[in-house]
Amino acid sequence: MAGKSRGEGHIGLLNGIAAYGMWGLVPLFWPLLKPAGAVEILAHRMAWSLVFVAVALAFVRRWAWAGELLRQPRRLALVAVASAVITVNWGVYIWSVNSGHVVEASLGYFINPLVTIAMGVLLLKERLRPVQWAAVGVGFAAVVVLTVGYGRPPWISLTLAFSFATYGLVKKKVNLGGVESLAAETAIQFLPAVAYLVWLSTQGKATFTTEGAGHMALLAATGVVTALPLVCFGAAAIRVPLSTLGLLQYLAPVFQFLLGILYFHEAMPVERWAGFALVWLALTLLTADAWRSARRARVAAAIDRAPRTAEKPASAAVDA
Numbered sequence: 082m083a084g085k086s087r088g089e090g091h092i093g094l095l096n097g098i099a100a101y102g103m104w105g106l107v108p109l110f111w112p113l114l115k116p117a118g119a120v121e122i123l124a125h126r127m128a129w130s131l132v133f134v135a136v137a138l139a140f141v142r143r144w145a146w147a148g149e150l151l152r153q154p155r156r157l158a159l160v161a162v163a164s165a166v167i168t169v170n171w172g173v174y175i176w177s178v179n180s181g182h183v184v185e186a187s188l189g190y191f192i193n194p195l196v197t198i199a200m201g202v203l204l205l206k207e208r209l210r211p212v213q214w215a216a217v218g219v220g221f222a223a224v225v226v227l228t229v230g231y232g233r234p235p236w237i238s239l240t241l242a243f244s245f246a247t248y249g250l251v252k253k254k255v256n257l258g259g260v261e262s263l264a265a266e267t268a269i270q271f272l273p274a275v276a277y278l279v280w281l282s283t284q285g286k287a288t289f290t291t292e293g294a295g296h297m298a299l300l301a302a303t304g305v306v307t308a309l310p311l312v313c314f315g316a317a318a319i320r321v322p323l324s325t326l327g328l329l330q331y332l333a334p335v336f337q338f339l340l341g342i343l344y345f346h347e348a349m350p351v352e353r354w355a356g357f358a359l360v361w362l363a364l365t366l367l368t369a370d371a372w373r374s375a376r377r378a379r380v381a382a383a384i385d386r387a388p389r390t391a392e393k394p395a396s397a398a399v400d401a
Contacts, residue, residue, distance in 0.1 A: 093320025097329045100313035105336025110306055111178045113299055117288045119176035121281060126171060127274035129304030131267035134260055146261050156255055163251040164266040170244040177237045183341030189241025190334035191360050194367060195220035196246040212370040216363040223359035230352030259315040
């Protein structure tokens, strides 16, 4: 059993690395879809994602959740909110990558954990530990420094961070599996996406049928690019501890940041390095605090189990 557990852990870890690795390398994909504009790419992503997940769900025959969801208007409304928020997130991200703002986009996912914590305090009235308050404060200082550095607020980063944090909050309320949730969200997105693509075609501005078979295949592949990392993430989430997933999540923005500097050759003046350094300091504080808290919880659980374990031989002797 221990060997099986270790094997499951290794599978989960590999799936987690694959998921966050794919999310981190996706900036290499969106430029391949030019001359399609960001909105056209977004519409294809929404439409083809539904096709991909519908095929996947048909293969595993998991449809019972759909009937249950349709009978729960409140959950359905939350799915609609999640669909709207992730549409904004996807659209801004695609536009930012294809407009030469990969580094600023990566910042959005670096500060996302800080935004999530801030939203927990403001919306859910959660109480923070002192180190978490310090991390949020350092993160706010980083945004101020980056605003000075860019000459404007880093609105791409903030939009990505707040939209994804909101998406995570709503998904927590909906409580659907990753693939099922994506299917529900893209089902809501599907008709508007197709309607936009039809309209674009009537205007003679669509690129799907005018740029060759390779371009068509790449636009259709947006469904796979969207859904495949999510499938890997789902496989990781049920096999590895949340603390491990929490560390793995930084792979994606690290890869995006490195691609922005080393591959896309985006500028990084001193003030931007200073802002990013503050963000990384905040994340270091946050990660260390979470790790320490998880370790204390494990020790407390082990101490709680110890007396019961010691009592078992005595009770067994009485039964004998």
